[in-house]
Amino acid sequence: MDSMIVTTADFNEDKYKLLQLNPEIEQAITTGSKVFIVGARDTRAVICTENKSYFIKKEDTSNLRLLTTHTDWSGSEETMTKRTIQVSGAARFHYLLEHKVPDVTQLRALLLESPYVKPRHDATESHVKRVKLHKLYTTGDLVGILQVSEHEVLKMLKEIHAFEEAGAWRLLELQYQTQVFTDMLDTIFQHDWDVLSEPGVPLKQFLTELDEPMVAIRQCCKLYGLLTLVNGEDHCTLNPVKVATFRAKSLFDEQIEEAKFQAQHEHVKPADAGWELDQFMEKWKLRVPDSVTVSLEMLCGLVLVKPQGAGKPTRIVYFPEEDLSPDPKKRFEQLFNMQEKWTIKQLEPYIKCVVSYAKHNTSVIVAQAHTLVASRQIDRKAVQQTMI
Template identity: 30%
Template sequence: MDSCEEGKGIRTLSTVCEAAETAGIHMVPNNPVQVLRFSEAINGNVRLLELNPEVEKSLKQGDRVVIRGLASDEAILCTESKSFEVKVVETSNTMLLCRDIQTPGKEAFTASQSAGGGLIRQEVCGSACSYLELRPCRGHLSRLAEVLSEHQYAGPETEPDNFVAGYTFRDLLDLVQGSEDELWTGLKRCKACCIDGFWRLLSADYFEQAFDRIVQSLAEKDWPIYEVPVDECCELLTDLLPRVIIEHCLTCYGKKNDNGATYCLDEELVSQFYAGYLLRRVAKFNYAEFMEVWQQTVPLGITVALEMLKGIALHDLTARPPVVWHFPANSLPYDVSPRFNALFQERTKWTLSDLRPYIEDLATPQQPLEAILLKHTRSTMDVTGQKLYNSRHPL
């Protein structure tokens, strides 16, 4: 048999052992030897994807794993909760691909061992000189605010008859590059509202008027801010605001209580709303005057404090007179580099306490805040010994 196979140019176990001995390769007794033969129709267009534990787990659980992006975008692979950049990694050697290569533990390998070894013939059906590597990243949601701004909602009376506009959640998944969890977070960050199945931004004026009217109703009915009855509130304002808008406002500035029938408004979020309401209309506000007007504007029982302005406004107490101005975090670019450019164009030097509210959402387990600061900023000390951060790159 061996001589017939040798005559046909097919390797036998003896010829393989001789070749291994010549090459100085130690053959493990009783282990099978796999001999490769190239297919006549070898496929060189195969793409290999290196799975990391998170993606492998998602695939095994039957979860959705999708590559998202437009034709002009760099590919982003998304599970239901995480996003990964897809990068091509070149290899120094060509990889040969077989359909059923045998490794220790597989049935055919074990059976061959039990039989005392032998040859297992494999056909090379493909080859590859590169593979796709997955690198954890933040979802690319910079397009989200832009597409949501196309159809802003300003009340039912402004909507044409039979008007359908906006994007469903699935539509947005096709337009942005992020996981479902990241998209939900992005929608919450920009305070988007789902109206008749479509996600839309409320116009700034309409949003302010709606929530201010809700807060006024609390005073009229003597409802405490920590127990706002949603059904009664909707009934009271039925001629002014749709129920979906009332519940959206209460969700943005509070949370539903365990009883499911009332909302608890967050004092700091309510205070920040009124701070933005006052500051949005002026370039800069005299600090002392602002603090006085701000305190008069918030609901009775809430005490405003300078710390509440973090992430929505900046102040300069060294100016004469001291001033405060609107600078909300949710208006900044989503991506890291444009975000830092916008921050350092607004202010050349920052303390960490002032900077943190504007960048803390950029941090990931793979890239903590300290690493982001090291990459995009330089730090110096002022005369008082306080650390200040300025741009590492020219603006």
């Protein structure tokens, strides 16, 4: 059957846009689930379902697609009548979907714009006004700003142990959190409480000993252990590894303050910072309960062990995974800026969260390392062999 293509009176190339759907988005649309697009003029558009989020990415094509509402393509070959196909639009490109990795770092930064601190009984009016100037974020606010689904926002909030207060999500101010948990540990050791094994210590005992609000004590229990209900009363049980990690971090905090002081008199490079390994291990052991055996395995994703030249002691440097970019490319750049050569064992705690969505983790790692070979001396062969 011969066909004749004609354009409609309202033909317009800009009227319609083509989007190639993946199975998740298609299923959400066909089942009537929630699907929405978020974005601003200066950000990439993101399409979200109730559970996942995807960047909308433009893809140019070499062919011009003609768009028609004509759907009857059947017809006898013997029919001599010409078929007229009306075209109301055209597309020179289409859009693809690219999974967006939720950015926990950005979420944490947003909540720390106005962190929770201990209420001041003698707070002045000006202090209260300054506090109110900082924005507090609801779940809906975070969905719009982070451009991810509500499910992903709630999952991240749970991951960082945020708490909801008057409809807004909060985090403890970092220094305040450190101070509260340090006081809790000192109280535990002073009274010889068995807090490392269940059922733990009743929260009311901490309230009796410490001049801190319940919300701060509860959050510290969640951050460094777990809360359980025993005979209708909340009990706190601390995780030995998290306690040891907290004590290790406090050593680095002290070292960083000392390095800042030294930097006023001489240049201190990040690679030169940190502790001598033997000295660090000795001090670390003294800061944890006797029942806890410290090990460098506890600090995966938190520190780097850096061998030095001949005759120099090995050093350990603070390098937390949570401070790195969620974008795989940027994260690899940060990693190789920190040190030039990595093994897979070293890389694993720093990359597992950004390659989990890839089908072939090996190819992702090698490809990312390959892009940096030209400018840095990376032991790509060692990386690839270790991975295989």
